[in-house]
Amino acid sequence: MSKIQTIAQDAKEAAAKLGIAKFDIFGSTVDETSVQVNEGEPEQMKASQRSGVTVRVWNPAGPVGITSTTDVDRAGLELALKTAYEASAFGAKENIPDFSPEATTPIASHPAPTFEPSPVSKLLGTLARAEKELVDSHEAIAAVPYNGLAEKASERFYINSNGATRHEAHAISSVYLYTKAEEPDKKPRSGGAFRIAYKVDDLDIDGCIKEAAEKTISHLNYAKIETGKYRVVFSPEAILGLVGAFSNMFNAQSILDNQSLSTAESLGETIASPLLSINDDEHHPENLGASGFDGEGTPTRKVPLITNGVLTSFIHSAGTAKRMNTQPTGNASMGAKVGVSRNFLHLFAGEPATETYSLDTAENVILIDDLEALHAGVQSLQGSFSLPFNGWLVNKGVKTSVESATIAGDIRTVLKSIIYVEPKTEFTGSGVAPNVWVEGMSITGG
Amino acid sequence: MLATPLLITQELSNLTYSATPRCFDESWAAPLSTLLGLGRAAGADFVEFFLERVNFINCMAEDDAITSIAPRLSTGAGVRVFRGKADCYVSTNDLSFNGLRLALEKALGIIGLSLPGASAFIPEINLEMFRDYGKARGKEGWLAASTSMEQMGEVLLAANSALAKKASHVQSRKAAYFRDWQEVLVAGSDGTFARDIRLTQSVGYNLLCVDGDHRSSINQRIGNTSDPSFLQSWDYDQTADDVSESAGKMLYADFVESGTYPLVMANAFGGVIFHEACGHLLETTQIQRKTTPFEHKKGQKIAHENLTAWDEGLTKDAFGTIDMDDEGMPAQRTLLIENGILKNFISDRAGSMKTGHPRTGSGRRQGYTHAAASRMRNTYIAPGKFSNDDLFASIDNGLYCKKMGGGSVGPTGDFNFAVDEAYLIKNGKIDKPLKGATLIGTAVDMMQEISMSSQDLGLAAGFCGSVSGSVYVTVGQPHLKVNSMTVGGR
Structure with a gap:
């Protein structure tokens, strides 16, 4: 009997013993190893094997209670069910969540990736070589203080007392390298890159080194910029970070909670330039860690959020879909209050552009590589942001690093001020997007 | 034998x-x-x-209903x-x-x-x-004496009701509470064998106000580490007054004009800027990574002579207070900076082994999935000799940062902080409210700019995320004057 079958059986028996007729469980197991190096020596090596489940229990009067636990043996599950049952007495009396109507819908089964843990010595050797090559690539690169190589195998499952059973396995490897560069009488500078792949052997380590080195070197020649309004080019990482920070616009739960920039009536409104389209697409071919189902067992799917500038759909849990008379979209996470979150954003060009732009010919534009401190500088309920960034002032293809600056604005204005969405997209880890050009952004120089 | x-x-x-x-x-x-x-x-x-x-348990009331208890x-x-x-x-x-x-x-x-x-x-x-x-500190009964689920619901609903009466243009009200009971045991091959029980609780509001195109959102929390009945004693009327007043003032605030300003930073949570900009750079983790400009500065002047700063785990009920750290060492009081001179670093076991700086009872971690690392506890700037009036009177055109938001510091020492509630200072007086401000600078520069400290040291609960996960901390300071800082705005 597999571990998940054992948990399902134990839960069923424990529920019967406690007189609980209706419950569901979402759980996961993770087996992870990671290493860091410092000047060629192992800095820290970590391994973790952990399991956890979240159980929901409906009491006969209707309300639901929830408990999470890492004790997934019979006694632990029984305690979790009992605690959840107790909590259900204080659960919400309105809009009570229910099983997803799609929790038993057949989904395409994906064979579990074969996972053979790499020897730690191999991880350390690979990372130490990358660190050395990066330091050797330019005399100003003094160190790679933030680095890591990790591989992770995980399984996730969903079961409920109506007989739903979902299970899938994933394996993913990742590497990141962030430098610190120093030159006499200059401020320290930094640049970085990361890569992910199914297996360590498939990681593009050389590409990661090259990108980190090029970014670092491109920031050595820095200058202050004047405060003012600029035409700005957001890199794929920057635009995905910004849109992601305001994803309450697309989130049905946030809308129902009055915690969104949108309302239920916003569907069909033009909220962006017609040059822009956005999907939430868990099944995008570049999403290596794609999940087949969400925390309620609902199959994941492609959801068109913005189509040619028009707000097209929201992302839903089973509960929000029911309240808004539509279908769940596979974006739920299990909780006492079911959460809704985006899966994998895909930004792309909408309507054809009447005018195109190029960094090779444009003058005095700011290319933003990445936005910092999104957790602090975004007022997601107000729509405004003020964020430091790493980037360059670009004049006809010549890039000068910006010493220290912030960009400020309102997301609704940004989306409507897009003047060009480049055709070529890039994978960034959290999604896929191209460079996006925006007119008239406020920049504060350092 | x-x-x-x-x-x-x-x-x-x-x-x-x-x-x-x-x-x-x-x-x-x-x-x-x-x-x-x-x-x-x-x-x-x-x-x-x-x-x-x-x-662990958290409970949330949204408007007039309990929507989550987990x-x-x-x-x-x-x-x-x-x-x-x-x-x-x-x-x-x-x-x-x-x-x-x-x-x-x-x-x-x-x-x-x-x-x-x-x-x-x-x-x-x-x-x-x-x-x-x-056992020694009488914590065995803390979990049993903690607030029941029923009581949590009652308090939060009453609190949300109080907020509804005080605030205007309300779009959504949330009151949220959590209780984190933790039992830890540490045993080491040097003979360490120690156990502790911790009870960390926090409660607060999130208020969103909307009037046409005008929006303001204010968060405010308080925390406690030793009182099982903390929630029942929460003065939510007072907190509701504060939150309502702030949200009301910020609703129609203009955006700050970017530029360089002298600042007055409020006491208590204003200390987040010292925590982020300087405190992290005094952790031995940063020495190991060679990401602190202060590595070789012990005994040297790194700040304005006005500035003295501490990190400790001892203040009763403060959010970063611990009897022992997560490596079994009793918490200490660590003098970081005295009159501008760097005195000590914050060190865990590994940091001490790798850098030579002595352990300070600062080995902390979020939980068992993280190795301990050198982390701050209750970190604050000591009170000075000035009054708040002295600070404001010294500024003709500047910014009063009354409520700080979050912030971060990068690998090159650059920091940035959002200001949730700010006011223009005009001719020594607090003037109109301003929003959208971000403070930008480097620790090395800012430390020399803190020129005046008031006498009203205040502490505030915070959450710090770093190499060993998220840990509970206190930030603090009296009102401070910063001579000059870059402010990002519109």
Whole structure:
């Protein structure tokens, strides 16, 4: 009997013993190893094997209670069910969540990736070589203080007392390298890159080194910029970070909670330039860690959020879909209050552009590589942001690093001020997007 | 003459222990002393076990309904193995003797060691007399005495009702509470054997006000680390007054004009800027990474002579207060900066080994899945000799940062902070409200600019995310004047 079958059986028996007729469980197991190096020596090596489940229990009067636990043996599950049952007495009396109507819908089964843990010595050797090559690539690169190589195998499952059973396995490897560069009488500078792949052997380590080195070197020649309004080019990482920070616009739960920039009536409104389209697409071919189902067992799917500038759909849990008379979209996470979150954003060009732009010919534009401190500088309920960034002032293809600056604005204005969405997209880890050009952004120089 | 027979490895499978994951008490001495000895026999320089049990619950009221009440129970352990200056950390949910032995074996394997052969002697570690802060400090009854689910709901609904009466243009009201009960046990091959119980609680509001295109959102929380009935004693009327006033003022505020300004920073949570911009750079983790400009500055002037700063784990009820750190060391009071001179760094065990700076009882971690690292506890700038009026009177055109938001510091020492509630200072007086401000600078520069400190030291609860996860901390300061800082705006 597999571990998940054992948990399902134990839960069923424990529920019967406690007189609980209706419950569901979402759980996961993770087996992870990671290493860091410092000047060629192992800095820290970590391994973790952990399991956890979240159980929901409906009491006969209707309300639901929830408990999470890492004790997934019979006694632990029984305690979790009992605690959840107790909590259900204080659960919400309105809009009570229910099983997803799609929790038993057949989904395409994906064979579990074969996972053979790499020897730690191999991880350390690979990372130490990358660190050395990066330091050797330019005399100003003094160190790679933030680095890591990790591989992770995980399984996730969903079961409920109506007989739903979902299970899938994933394996993913990742590497990141962030430098610190120093030159006499200059401020320290930094640049970085990361890569992910199914297996360590498939990681593009050389590409990661090259990108980190090029970014670092491109920031050595820095200058202050004047405060003012600029035409700005957001890199794929920057635009995905910004849109992601305001994803309450697309989130049905946030809308129902009055915690969104949108309302239920916003569907069909033009909220962006017609040059822009956005999907939430868990099944995008570049999403290596794609999940087949969400925390309620609902199959994941492609959801068109913005189509040619028009707000097209929201992302839903089973509960929000029911309240808004539509279908769940596979974006739920299990909780006492079911959460809704985006899966994998895909930004792309909408309507054809009447005018195109190029960094090779444009003058005095700011290319933003990445936005910092999104957790602090975004007022997601107000729509405004003020964020430091790493980037360059670009004049006809010549890039000068910006010493220290912030960009400020309102997301609704940004989306409507897009003047060009480049055709070529890039994978960034959290999604896929191209460079996006925006007119008239406020920049504060350092 | 030996007190007990020497243990050999082939006898391990026959050993039985009474220790259970349901209670961390002296019965853990036997299995842990054996496991620690096993690690040492394998060739490790130092081995440490960290055992943790958590009983966590959060509760949220939205408008006039309880929408979430969610308990979380977890048990786990981590084993850390040092060999030379390298170390390895392995965590597991399995607290059986065999589960911990497997975790140890994995950690040893990762670091290039293996368990001793079948007939090898195991030098069990003679652990110190059990240091039980749970019992000694009367914490055993904390969990049972904590607020019940029913009481949580009652208080939060009453609090949200109070907020509804005080605020205007309300779009949504949230009151949220959490209680984090944690039992930890630490045993090390140097003989460390200690247990603690912690009870961390926090409650606060999130208020969103909307009037046409005008929006304001204000968060405010308080925290406590020792009072099981903390929630019942929450003065939510006072908090509701504060939050309503701030949201009302910020609703129609203009955006700040970007530029360079002199600032007055409010006391209490204003200290987040010192925490982020300077405190992190005084952790030995940063020395190890060579990401602090202060590495070789001990004994030298790194700040304005006005500035003295502390980090400690001792202030009663403060959010970063701990009886012992997550490496079993009693908390200390650490003088960081005195009159501008750098006095000490904050150090954990690994940081001390790798940098030479002495341990300060600052080895902290989010939980058993993280190895401890040098982390701040209650960190604050000491009060000075000026009054708040003196600070404002010294500024003709500047900014008053009354409520700080979050912030971060990058690998090059650049920092940035959002200001949630700001006011223009005009001719020494507080003028109109402003929003959208971000403070930008470097620690090295800013430390020289803090020129005046008021006498009203205040502390505030905070959450700090870093290498060993999220930990509870206190930030603090009196009102401060910063001579000049870049402010990002519109």
